[in-house]
Amino acid sequence: MSPALINGDSAAHTNGQNGIKKPQTDGFGTRAIHVGSDPNPETGAVIPAISLSTTYKQDGIGKHKGYEYSRSGNPNRDALEQTLASLESGGAYALAFASGSATTATVLQSLGPNSHIVSVNDVYGGTFRYMRRVAEANQGLETTFLDLETADDETILASIRPNTKLIWIESPTNPTLRLIDISRISSLARSHPSNPLVLVDNTFLSPFYSSPLLLGADIVMHSLTKYINGHSDVVMGALIFPEHNITVFENVKFLQNAIGAVPSAYDSWLAQRGAKTLHLRMKAHGVNALAVAQALQKSPYVEEVIYPGLTSHPRNELAYRSLSPHARKFIDSLQSTEDESESGGFPYGGMISFRIKGGAVEAEKFLTSTRLFTLAESLGGVESLAELPAQMTHGSIPEAERAALGIGENLIRLSVGVEELEDLVADVEQALEIAVGKDL
Numbered sequence: 001m002s003p004a005l006i007n008g009d010s011a012a013h014t015n016g017q018n019g020i021k022k023p024q025t026d027g028f029g030t031r032a033i034h035v036g037s038d039p040n041p042e043t044g045a046v047i048p049a050i051s052l053s054t055t056y057k058q059d060g061i062g063k064h065k066g067y068e069y070s071r072s073g074n075p076n077r078d079a080l081e082q083t084l085a086s087l088e089s090g091g092a093y094a095l096a097f098a099s100g101s102a103t104t105a106t107v108l109q110s111l112g113p114n115s116h117i118v119s120v121n122d123v124y125g126g127t128f129r130y131m132r133r134v135a136e137a138n139q140g141l142e143t144t145f146l147d148l149e150t151a152d153d154e155t156i157l158a159s160i161r162p163n164t165k166l167i168w169i170e171s172p173t174n175p176t177l178r179l180i181d182i183s184r185i186s187s188l189a190r191s192h193p194s195n196p197l198v199l200v201d202n203t204f205l206s207p208f209y210s211s212p213l214l215l216g217a218d219i220v221m222h223s224l225t226k227y228i229n230g231h232s233d234v235v236m237g238a239l240i241f242p243e244h245n246i247t248v249f250e251n252v253k254f255l256q257n258a259i260g261a262v263p264s265a266y267d268s269w270l271a272q273r274g275a276k277t278l279h280l281r282m283k284a285h286g287v288n289a290l291a292v293a294q295a296l297q298k299s300p301y302v303e304e305v306i307y308p309g310l311t312s313h314p315r316n317e318l319a320y321r322s323l324s325p326h327a328r329k330f331i332d333s334l335q336s337t338e339d340e341s342e343s344g345g346f347p348y349g350g351m352i353s354f355r356i357k358g359g360a361v362e363a364e365k366f367l368t369s370t371r372l373f374t375l376a377e378s379l380g381g382v383e384s385l386a387e388l389p390a391q392m393t394h395g396s397i398p399e400a401e402r403a404a405l406g407i408g409e410n411l412i413r414l415s416v417g418v419e420e421l422e423d424l425v426a427d428v429e430q431a432l433e434i435a436v437g438k439d440l
């Protein structure tokens, strides 16, 4: 299925000219564009055709070209899965799903009845809902929610039971951007006799900034809806597995087909097209977000800025230490051309949260005064978005829990897009002036 792994940073891929396999060790951007995207051997088309057929001719019973029925396998989905397996460093196999949520549901179902899992406490709302309101009732899944950022080793080890099958990590978390040390949690899981799988939802950083499989994780999941597709026009999800987890991969693949949690050919084609520019977009998202975070930090109208790339973020050192090899190369090349004292941080994805001075009134005024940041849920598209987690993405969390997680009425979340940096900074500054400046 997908290319074998040569080393952590670069996956081998075959350049399908005349079927001759040419193993290569290419960089991230090269893999994004070439893996899973060989020219069509019959027509020469450089871009894969969209294969809408649901069924495939057999030359004799059971004699076919690898495809029988499109729920079980489709050329566009296969092509996208090859791209994804190659982009997630350390990955060998990928599965694409109809949504991030279908991905979550299928992987949790694969754990079987009466399992236990440990999950980071401020996990994505839809994931929390599936764990607590669906999997608990339907398969007896028990979940221990832990603050995996601050919990000490003893607490984490004590939370692992004989039937603990999985540890679910999101890093950074949403919307308070807490960073979890993936290497540390993976070593703890390995050291316990239950040896649970470690799954990282890598949606927020994308495979460009973070490579959890290289840090010891067993499975990576993505909502492709966000950065990987990147154009806010596809809902999809994916799982990526390293070579040594082929059994888990096969088990989940069997379930995916049985459940039918598959994406359409057209969406697969669009997501692959999006993924080809992931490296370009993620660099621009990061550079823009750092500039916006620095502008927010300087503003008298802002109480606190949360961006793990800022040197003021409490876990800025962990952010740097856990960068993917390709992101580190990008960031180091930026910093060597800059005056170190001026930089004050490095690009680390496109998500920022900040607390505006004042409360709900100022927050809403800000959110309705931006010209380029659109007030909307979701994230990861080329266009900049802004939202109020307390009333939008996290509105269903009880108020006391929201307060404990630090999601107050003045916490604003930004998904910084790839527009021109100066325009985004100016937009945020003018909206702050309208929202708070006039009050002072």
Ligand SMILES: *Cc1c(COP(=O)(O)O)cnc(C)c1O
Pocket: 099, 100, 101, 102, 124, 126, 127, 170, 174, 201, 203, 204, 223, 224, 225, 226, 235, 236, 237
């Ligand atoms: C959006 C999102 C999901 C769910 O994905 P859908 O494609 O919306 O179903 C899961 N995890 C994270 C971190 C997300 O942002």
